[in-house]
């Protein structure tokens with residue numbers, strides 16, 4: 001084990017946090033939430049405390065004003081000498097809050113948490129329902145007293161399960177002592193797994209609650225952030241925090257107006273018919289649909305050291321196309337993060353954040369059955385109305401850079417798991433087949449990019465801010481109005497398109 005490796009990456013992460021403003025050194029008054037009096041004494045001595053205020057809460061909460069607080073960090077300790085198969089116990093069990101952190105409201109898309117859990121709202125979730133999900137699960141996750149346990153059933157594609165579990169472990173490090181006890185089933189493949197129609201009708205059994213990366217209108221999967229937020233090692237896509245920073249820098253290289261005035265797409269078309277069809281829209285000798293499309297052959301790219309696929313180098317066109325793969329595609333956030341206007345080919349699946357994005361505000365809608373024509377129209381229209389196209393590109397990009405930060409990804413996971421746990425009607429238990437998992441156990445035995453990405457995405461200190469405030473559920477009429485509005489906007493764009501093509505046909 002090469003320890004200088006960790007130190008090196010540790011300092012990169014350190015710099016990274018500094019850039020984002022949650023610097024390890026803080027000069028501020030802060031509230032400290034501590035459960036054990038003895039640790040308060042130790043802390044007071046250590047922190048150079050000048051004033052201790054009273055306690056307005058039933059729990060022991062002290063407000064401590066300090067000259068300076070040094071945020072402690074707990075790096076990954078791969079030379080930990082515990083018993084094999086055990087985890088170190090030196091990580092804090094509680095969080096210390098910064099006084100200025102009154103929790104702000106979460107972004108709108110958090111409202112879909114209530115929507116995804118709605119099938120169990122009136123009945124609650126019984127053990128029997130969870131157990132029925134086992135047939136649709138790659139693993140069971142158990143959280144008891146802040147510790148995580150996993151029971152593996154089947155192996156999914158690549159290392160999706162490992163990075164998903166890694167993400168949950170980081171959530172436990174970010175909000176120690178705050179994630180409630182729970183048991184859940186997790187499905188890691190592309191397509192949703194719980195079919196709505198099997199659980200409808202007066203005598204239908206309750207659906208099993210199963211967590212997964214996407215949903216659609218025919219499924220009841222509970223949508224959870226996908227593994228790529230902690231990195232996609234097999235394709236050398238770094239963890240989201242690093243990628244987002246890199247794309248932010250990439251965006252600065254070229255103003256929108258100076259970018260190539262065509263629609264760009266790069267990817268593997270072989271995974272879905274919609275992508276194969278899209279390839280017909282590439283520029284040819286006969287016709288220019290204003291699209292510039294490039295295929296990726298991952299085996300070649302691997303040999304070339306992935307130097308051709310850096311996402312931050314792909315913000316070079318005014319327009320970028322998003323088209324689904326086998327189901328939702330993880331590329332959505334990378335495409336949206338470029339300031340280019342996203343041309344969103346009508347998706348059949350949704351991830352956890354797209355549902356609150358609005359056509360013509362955050363992206364331009366493209367029909368699935370008229371892709372080439374729609375693309376050509378969108379690009380021409382955008383080049384005729386550059387101020388509007390620029391604004392749509394910017395709004396979509398700002399949504400991602402402001403409201404899809406890693407902090408919000410963790411907050412989404414926190415609220416989703418908390419709301420789910422509230423519905424459980426049984427006491428979560430560690431089953432005999434499950435083993436405890438912790439960051440050390442996962443990352444220390446990995447190598448290469450797998451390990452590098454885990455070290456890069458390690459949460460090194462508990463949060464000093466509370467999770468954002470969960471917004472209320474949609475009232476049914478409110479939700480209907482929102483969805484109608486989105487539909488209306490897409491219809492309006494379709495109308496422009498047909499008028500444009502009709503007028504062209506008349507001229508000919």
Ligand SMILES: *[C@@H]1O[C@H](CO)[C@@H](O)[C@H](O)[C@H]1NC(C)=O
Nearest residue numbers: 075076077078079080081082
């Ligand atoms: C790692 O754990 C070992 C023993 O368990 C301890 O001696 C060492 O100080 C720890 N290292 C760090 C960086 O915490």
Ligand SMILES: *[C@@H]1O[C@H](CO)[C@@H](O)[C@H](O)[C@H]1NC(C)=O
Nearest residue numbers: 105106107108398399402403
């Ligand atoms: C982010 O979410 C907040 C809260 O819903 C909202 O007020 C804000 O406009 C959003 N920002 C962007 C850039 O979409």
Ligand SMILES: *[C@@H]1O[C@H](CO)[C@@H](O)[C@H](O)[C@H]1NC(C)=O
Nearest residue numbers: 198199200201202203204205
């Ligand atoms: C539901 O169950 C009732 C009573 O067992 C039965 O009469 C009815 O036909 C069932 N309905 C359906 C749709 O299966």
Ligand SMILES: *[C@@H]1O[C@H](CO)[C@@H](O)[C@H](O)[C@H]1NC(C)=O
Nearest residue numbers: 279282283284292293294295
């Ligand atoms: C699309 O056309 C460009 C320019 O001719 C070419 O470089 C590219 O390989 C083509 N893409 C596909 C998927 O055929």
Ligand SMILES: *[C@@H]1O[C@H](CO)[C@@H](O)[C@H](O)[C@H]1NC(C)=O
Nearest residue numbers: 301303304305306307308309
């Ligand atoms: C990428 O790597 C390949 C093979 O090592 C090399 O031939 C090529 O010039 C590199 N491309 C870039 C853009 O660095």
Ligand SMILES: *[C@@H]1O[C@H](CO)[C@@H](O)[C@H](O)[C@H]1NC(C)=O
Nearest residue numbers: 377378380381382383384500
């Ligand atoms: C863009 O402007 C040109 C020139 O005015 C016009 O011929 C064309 O129809 C416009 N295209 C769209 C899609 O608005």
Ligand SMILES: *[C@@H]1O[C@H](CO)[C@@H](O)[C@H](O)[C@H]1NC(C)=O
Nearest residue numbers: 480481482483484485486488
């Ligand atoms: C959508 O369009 C229909 C018909 O044009 C209209 O009646 C309805 O009020 C619109 N709904 C919204 C939310 O804009």
